Amino acid sequence: MASNRATLPYALPGPQPVYAHTMTMTAHDPTVSADIATAIAVLQQRLGPRCTTGTALREQHAHTTTFLPAELPDAVAFAESAEEVQEIVRICADHRAPIIPFGTGTSLEGHVNAPLGGISIDLSRMDRVLEVHPEDLDCVVQPGVTRSALNIHLRDTGLFFPVDPGADASLGGMAATRASGTNAVRYGTMRDAVLSLKVVLPSGEMLVTGGRARKSSAGYDLTRLIVGSEGTLGVITELTLRLHGIPEAISAASCSFPDIGAACTTAIETVQCGVPVARMELLDPLSVQAVNAHSNLDLPVAPLLLMEFHGSPASVAEQAETVGALASGNGGAGFDWSADAETRSRLWQARHDAYWALRGLRPGFDIFVTDVCVPVSRLAEVVVAAQTEAESQGLIAPILGHVGDGNFHASLLIDPDRPGDRDRAVAYAGWLSALAIDAGGTCTGEHGIGQGKQAYLEPELGAAAVDTMAAIKQALDPQNIMNPGKIWPG
């Protein structure tokens, strides 16, 4: 694309500079200040022990799998119905108390932190699958249902929900961050998986964004506006989700490569050939080593592609054959495919556990996960550059990637006792985001902006985009009570 973006210097901003032009968003009437204490008193009267200010629960609700420091909410309120969410939001709105929606706390960019204090609304008790419509391939769930709970619920229907971010996140949280993961190359992201939403607006009103029709041209696409809005526009209380038939045949394959470039090239060629691969994950040698240790496997310590094929038995065989030929053309060794459910399950469980496996490489270290996504044609060069730069900076940065999409994560392991480490990691993450943006990509393929990526939003999309987002935020949440301090500085 003939980009109108400035080429960024590959040197970094510190974290979270504040953009003057977005500050209007938070320039509220200074004579009206939040009265969080009153809001909490009213909530406790209404919810009893389901609204708590206990330190342990507050800490747990600001705990995120991120290197960002925890910022505790003032209270945690456990909602049990959409009506209760409406009531909580109305009470908070009356007192201008910030609201932080909480699912499972597995987000990576500080989404559940409370930089301005306020009330964490815990939605984990809203965990019912309300309806399954096998004939329409959709279902209706509450936001606290997790990905794996939904798939367990669907077990006997022949259907499954494909979006799989690794963590057993809540579906409400996954929609809020526009999550994706290993299956997205075939089944899409939460953008594609959500048919419609019910959302409690900052006013307490209930917004219904759509029906159950597979497509619609009825007005602005409010479903897609809420998906990825990170809790800054409202609280999701119900999701209608697309489901897929469990494929007749599934096979997994793994293949080792002489170098990262060869593995990426194989992924790129697979996508270009139109092979409908269901998953295509890259693990660099350090990740393989971590996974072997954590999951008791003996994968060869070399760049590895882990793949899954879905389809009819004939189609799965055809896909595996095509990819096997591409892999061997790129020097891939030991391409092995198996429809054996147990082998598959072990391989993918190991991939799911990779986050914990990587942490296990350096117990006690912090972890700082990057999330760039680039056009696939640029993937090999960007991954190689990421690896080279990490080495030259002396950083431990194992790389995992959903490479069919051009999305990969370098997970920086930071020694908390060596302050220089953290600064180098932050600098590296900024450098990598700038590199991805310059390649026509994004600083976040699937984790969201949250607190951690605010510095990169304007370099990526330009001032007009950030201003447009801020204008929408201001129009829909004029008091800035919905998850303030996320996407934009608080």
Next chain:
Amino acid sequence: MASNRATLPYALPGPQPVYAHTMTMTAHDPTVSADIATAIAVLQQRLGPRCTTGTALREQHAHTTTFLPAELPDAVAFAESAEEVQEIVRICADHRAPIIPFGTGTSLEGHVNAPLGGISIDLSRMDRVLEVHPEDLDCVVQPGVTRSALNIHLRDTGLFFPVDPGADASLGGMAATRASGTNAVRYGTMRDAVLSLKVVLPSGEMLVTGGRARKSSAGYDLTRLIVGSEGTLGVITELTLRLHGIPEAISAASCSFPDIGAACTTAIETVQCGVPVARMELLDPLSVQAVNAHSNLDLPVAPLLLMEFHGSPASVAEQAETVGALASGNGGAGFDWSADAETRSRLWQARHDAYWALRGLRPGFDIFVTDVCVPVSRLAEVVVAAQTEAESQGLIAPILGHVGDGNFHASLLIDPDRPGDRDRAVAYAGWLSALAIDAGGTCTGEHGIGQGKQAYLEPELGAAAVDTMAAIKQALDPQNIMNPGKIWPG
């Protein structure tokens, strides 16, 4: 879904009632009035003969394939670059002159009408394919490139652009109305096809909504906000679009059924079985008759499914076999599939020409095309009800449908010399929209709201959704100069 919508009576208000709660949007400062004449004078000075007030061109730019009466713009400005669009928008904004973006004028809901006057910006001269990235399966185009022009341009790359609304619409217009068509069941709609956009905002600023990465979680999904916004938020000046590899094998099939229900059931079962059918079109007997006459074919005059399968030769054979078995289980006769390019091309050309074929059934009559979309499980009952009701009302209403999506069109043929006809057609369309909404569907699967469907937006989505859309419109276009009178009353 446990709908919180009221069940609608199957009788509808006349067209376009005005919702009090949306009127705030147009309640501008009454002391400032539009000065369209001055805007035109400035534009003529700037563009010379490329800004014209000639009646013929003004009529042509308000001509739409709709039953709605034409409302002419005051002038037509032919833009030749994004910078020129910015300049035109700035001039119009200075004088509060309405702006109506114009591609090919094939929209069906009065989108190019100018109920408040103003300037039609004709984008048809911005017709260049700027970049093709075969390795990333994407391309960058100007908004005036048509669907077929893009596919001709791509001819030698092995790639194609799948979204196919029938008409040879401009890609900018297709994005603006969130168009889809016959291929959507497999390849998705413009929602899925657009990777990012450049959009001139009402201020004249250029908005870039994204990069070329396949997915992103960077802030609000502005791409999807603009797709389907019907020109009410800005003028699209550039589109980055996803492409697909031309399948190795393509085959077409047709099959006749004893009744509409049996044809719909076959479509439903096909989707439920996970057959990745590329197109699946329903024609009722009257449509078949029209198509036979128009395209010199001899298809049996009975409910017909017209299908296309894409994939490897083995996969195409497998798909056809599965669907053939489903069809025969539902009493389908003469299931015939052929990979012969000429037969395919004739069948699909006939389908493309169906709009004109239907018009040919009653030369001189007006045509009024409905566009409901329902969950597929409800499709058979809604199509049968639509047919029965049309018959009982004495209406000529041939039905065509993209039935794999649950989307179908009853095309009402209206005798302009019999005033009762038009009223009956309007009442029927309202009844059908209400029926679809009540079935969990939408009043518009792919044509948009425009002027014609405003009455159904609130019944479908509720007041909170319409208010939310209006708040966004007001925030981004406070002067209401961007295609005013569309989605909401002018």
